[in-house]
């Protein structure tokens with residue numbers, strides 16, 4: 001195995017609307033915020049901190065749920081804290097330092113370097129145990145050559161300013177058609193596990209080479225901390241929002257359980273309507289909700305977003321990435337170095353393909369995590 005694969009931070013789209021004209025005459029202008037931020041995930045909280053650092057203190061963060069953190073979300077599974085969303089700090093050890101890694105270190109967030117090098121020794125047949133290592137390794141080498149070919153095609157397209165193609169197209173150019181269970185699970189591992197989408201839906205230009213790994217490094221650290229990966233969002237929030245002695249955010253500029261349903265824009269500013277019927281006014285609004293929320297028109301824009309922006313939103317897929325946590329009464333799998341990750345090959349592509357043993361981390365628990 002030459003290529004380390006983990007999760008990419010799926011980019012979010014930030015829509016900025018507003019007007020340069022404030023509302024100096026109105027009686028409420030003094031108390032009205034300059035900027036409303038919709039959503040209190042990592043991007044919304046970071047946007048709010050950036051504004052605060054720039055001296056724009058009159059902000060209002062409206063968050064639909066009863067917590068900040070968004071898709072960084074921990075859960076207590078059988079007494080162990082597990083991550084339902086983001087789990088890896090991907091991109092460590094390279095020429096630039098990943099800003100998330102700096103926060104993780106400041107917090108002394110417990111995390112473990114993920115080693116995928118031995119996965120060809122831990123790839124299971126549909127039935128009957130593991131593939132012979134040499135057989136799996138050969139299949140991996142072929143698939144990795146296809147990735148390298150795709151990387152060259154990608155660089156060439158970029159250099160000639162040619163339009164993007166999918167990973168699938170680059171595979172066809174190389175006459176590569178994964179069809180055995182082994183080929184399919186390797187294809188899943190190299191593409192879907194990384195991008196949460198199959199090769200047909202994944203951009204070649206944006207995924208090989210991946211800027212996360214080329215800028216920040218090849219290493220990925222699996223976060224396993226009882227405070228959860230979401231504590232990096234709290235870390236950012238605590239730098240500009242007021243908290244009580246227990247560290248809980250008490251700042252009135254953060255309002256939870258506020259589901260935004262409509263955003264209206266006029267020369268006088270923006271009006272942001274929430275499900276409870278209230279209308280919040282400001283000069284600007286920053287929308288940090290997921291692509292899924294925007295594609296499903298859960299927030300109505302008046303006037304509607306420009307066509308080019310709608311096109312940009314609809315061109316992407318909202319990826320679905322399923323994790324299942326299982327606990328077994330006893331341990332029936334191998335242990336020791338090089339056995340944390342394994343693949344299961346099946347006739348049906350993407351059928352329980354990737355498994356991780358979490359018992360490495362929790363020590364006392366026999367936990368399995370798969371996707």
Ligand SMILES: Cc1cc2nc3c(=O)[nH]c(=O)nc-3n(C[C@H](O)[C@H](O)[C@H](O)COP(=O)(O)OP(=O)(O)OC[C@H]3O[C@@H](n4cnc5c(N)ncnc54)[C@H](O)[C@@H]3O)c2cc1C
Nearest residue numbers: 007009010012039041042043064070071085086087088260
């Ligand atoms: C299963 C899974 C695994 C992942 N693994 C990794 C990983 O290993 N490493 C990694 O770096 N990244 C990973 N990611 C991606 C990472 O979690 C996201 O990129 C990141 O958390 C997105 O942050 P955000 O602030 O842009 O969006 P979100 O976290 O989605 O924040 C948006 C916020 O807006 C709120 N909101 C939505 N609609 C409304 C509304 N109408 N009104 C008000 N508020 C609203 C939401 O409740 C949410 O709090 C993973 C994601 C998932 C789902």
Ligand SMILES: *[C@@H]1O[C@H](CO)[C@@H](O)[C@H](O)[C@H]1NC(C)=O
Nearest residue numbers: 075076077078079080081226
């Ligand atoms: C999980 O919940 C149990 C019981 O509700 C509690 O004893 C334990 O401390 C919790 N663990 C974590 C990591 O939150």
Ligand SMILES: *[C@@H]1O[C@H](CO)[C@@H](O)[C@H](O)[C@H]1NC(C)=O
Nearest residue numbers: 113115335336337338339360
């Ligand atoms: C596993 O690897 C680590 C570091 O590579 C090493 O320190 C440790 O001794 C190894 N453990 C076993 C059981 O081989």
Ligand SMILES: *[C@@H]1O[C@H](CO)[C@@H](O)[C@H](O)[C@H]1NC(C)=O
Nearest residue numbers: 118121122334336337338339
């Ligand atoms: C690789 O995995 C095999 C099978 O689980 C295991 O026996 C072996 O010790 C591992 N090798 C390394 C170098 O980690």
